[in-house]
Amino acid sequence: MKRAAIIVLALAAAFASAATKRSVAFDPNLPVLGTKFHSLPAGTGKQQVEASCFPCHSADMLVQQRLTEKQWTAEVDKMIRWGAVMKESDKPAAVAYLVKNFGPANKFTPVRTRPAGY
Template sequence: MRRLIVLAAAVASASSLLGAADAALIERGKAEEKRCVGCHSLTIIGSQRLSKTGWERELDKMVRWGSDIKDREALMAYLVATYGDGKPMPKPTLSADASASK
């Protein structure tokens, strides 16, 4: 029984360490994203919901178009965690008086 408790504690602390490492990576990715604004706003990024493969392709495309990504691993972790295809879609933005389509 005691062995089981020790094992459970070891598993719990290992997974919280992993969580901290992930959080640091994602923070780094968020900083890297700020470097994308040379050509467009961050809104164009945050309005996407893509799978990991989708984000890999998107970054490949941005690199082909001239984007210089320094910390791709962190950026990928951030994009997938924040704008992955499992995340809810953002609210659509309306015109100031919301009457443009009337």
């Protein structure tokens, strides 16, 4: 009986240490994933984009893109299907703004981050 209890305790300890062991190391000086780094540049259409897109994600999701007008149009339509609220009449200004600032020529350098908890 006593031996069984010891085996159970040993197994529990082994599982606990396996669960907390982290095989991937991250530089603790890196910012945590999810940190907001960017805001949107000024320009016509910025207001429409902020009002429609910021309820769900930050500017960081947008500034890293390099999409053509066709791709931005499809992206905005997809976001509307996913729940973004944007008047049909606001769409041209929003898409033009996104293409102008985050089109194929967009120069964006990703920021290295680490997951929360590392």
